Amino acid sequence: MQLSQNNFLKFLIQSEPGKPAIANGLRSVVVLGIPMLVGHLIDQKDGGLFFGLVAYLVNLANVGGPYQSRAKAIAIATFGIAISVFVGTLVGGIPALAVVLTFFWGLGSGLALLYGSAGINVGLVVCLAFIVTSAQPGSSGVAMMSALFCVVAGGWGAFISLFMWPFRPDRPLQNDTAECFWALETYLQAYEGQVATTATILPIRTALDTARTSVGTARIGSSAPSWLDGQLLVLIQDGDRLLGSSIALTEILATHFTPPKNPIVGQLIDDALAQLAIVLRSIGKVITGKSSSIDFGELHRIKEALTAQQLTTVSPKTDDIDRVALNQLVLTIAKLIEQLEYTAVSARSLTDNRRQSDRNTIDLLPLITAEQPSFVSLLTENFTLSSAIFRHALRLGFSLSLGVALSKIANLPMGYWIPIAIILGLRTNFGSTFQRFVQRIGGNVLGAVLATIIVATISSRPILDIIILLVVFFGIALTKIRYGYAVVCLSMFVLLVSDFSHPLGWEFAGFRVLNTFIGAGIALGSHYLFRSDCERHPLPTQLATALRADRQYFSDVMAVYQGAHEYDATIARQRRQTGLAIGNAHTSFQGLLLAPRMRPGSVEPVMTLLVYMERFAGAMTVLAV
DSSP states (O other), X not given: OOOOHHHHHHXXXXXXXXXXXXXXXXXXXXXXXXXXXXXXXXXXXXXXXXXXXXXXXXHHTOXXXXXXXXXXXXXXXXXXXXXXXXXXXXXXXXXXXXXXXHHHHHHHHHHGGGGHHHHHHHHHHHHHHHHHHHTSOOOHHHHHHHHHHHHHXXXXXXXXXXXTSOSOTTHHHHHHHHHHHHHXXXXXXXXXXXXXXXXXXXXXXXXXXXXXXXXHHHHTTOSXXXXXXXXXXXXXXXXXXXXXXXXXXXXXXXXXXXXXXXXXXXXXXXXXXXXXXXXXXXXXXXXXXXXXXXXXXXXXXXXXXXXXXXXXXXXXXSOHHHHHHHHHXXXXXXXXXXXHHHHHHHHHHHHHOOOOTTSOSGGGHHHHHTTOOOHHHHHHHTOSTTOHHHHHHHHHHHHHHHHHHHHXXXXXXXXXXXXXXXXXXXXXXXXXXXXXXXXXXXXXXHHHHHHHXXXXXXXXXXXXXXXXXXXXXXXXXXXXXXXXXXXXXXXXXXXXXXXXXXXXXXXXXXXXXXXXXXXXXHHHHHHHHSOOHHHHSOHHHHHHHHHHHHHHHHHHHXXXXXXXXXXXXXXXXXXXXXXXXXXXXXXXXXXXXXXXXXXXXXXXXXXXXXXXXXHHXXXXXXHHO
């Protein structure tokens, strides 16, 4: 498939869904701004800047979630940065050794992808610390003092990360649980007469898995399960059941009521979807501790009206399939109402601290914590060339080593920006890497121009400091949703803080852009040239895995109908695995569409197969419900 010119431009500058990370931006400003201010007051500008930058990197490891997870990530980032600064300072004067160790630091940063968003950020900041300090060698005394300085600065960053977050240890768990119901609300609101697809279901599955992981992590290390954790587990399980019923509802609507033959039934369906979304939104608010009324009166009225339509539409001319479909619709909505009422009781119990004695919450813990791979096992299982993450880690380590070697051989000014551009731009698939390549080049050029103009026209240091903090705020706040704009801000930040020790001019900015271009080019080239046959064509493997998951899901559901197996958590787990497998295949397919080379003839068959796998999984969910 060839990308049109308009689609190509949209691909390069597209934004991601979500909201600006205001809290992260504010934390970054405080973490960096206060040390800079103190450095100005005591006439230690460079020391204040270094202290603030280390704390700023540590703050990047705070990706949210349970406090235990965030504290662990921040601690690992702090000591990882300290070790990287110590080793990087010592080996910086030995180019060959610096190149070799850069490979291993890059390998570790790539493997950190195995441990989620926290692992990604920790691996990134630790590797960045090594890259920067290895470009500025020093003695063992300097290395030791710098490492200790990093530990203190990391403590400052950790303190701010916790201080600027409300002291409610359970709030992240409640928010993650509420996201499950808000994702369901979004799914029902967005229904437009089509069957459930991976794109619409995957956010709900992701929210459910995130909530499970959060509660399971909070449980680890506790001497006994807490009542709150148990209630949240109940709510998460309720959300999983509601997902199945919601898919069943939309499958029935898409199959038999698109468009509805009876206008009255059509209006009642629209009203039911709207009211279900309202109730889900209210349940989520109650879970987070906000005041919200959960009213089922309108839903019961709609159910009664649909029941009345069953009686009025029965006639010799009524098609048997239509009667069965309307009956199934009424039963499904009634089941959803019953499940929501049950869920509302559990949600309200979080506020009034009333135990639900008719539920065994502790027995649900194995569903969350079972079969969670350990840190070591997860690493060893992926330490093979058949692992895409391991191949990415090898590619990252090789590219970083090449970038460091090139910068030292050519003796380029600010040469460390070559490996920095590599680690920031290299992604696991070629499409994303190419997108980052263009965004970083364009953002750095524009950022360099703006920073040079600002320094040339503004001589007041306090005003420049304010501008620095502003671009830091917007750079962090926009990183996840508008990466290209964030690059402009962060490029300005780097050049403005560099003006502390270097006179910022067009030549200096030009070297910054040149090194970024070289680094981004290495990242792009290594991804394009050094891919295995399996990685060049990952989609067939993903499709085969999805088909096997579909088959297993079918077997599990049919075993219940045949009386060979009871309905239990195995089916719910297989439903999640099937959805994720189809989502992985869809992601691989999307990555191929983003690549510059894509054969048009291979698009339609894959799209057809994905659509039918999604519909088959949806049909199995209807049978399971």
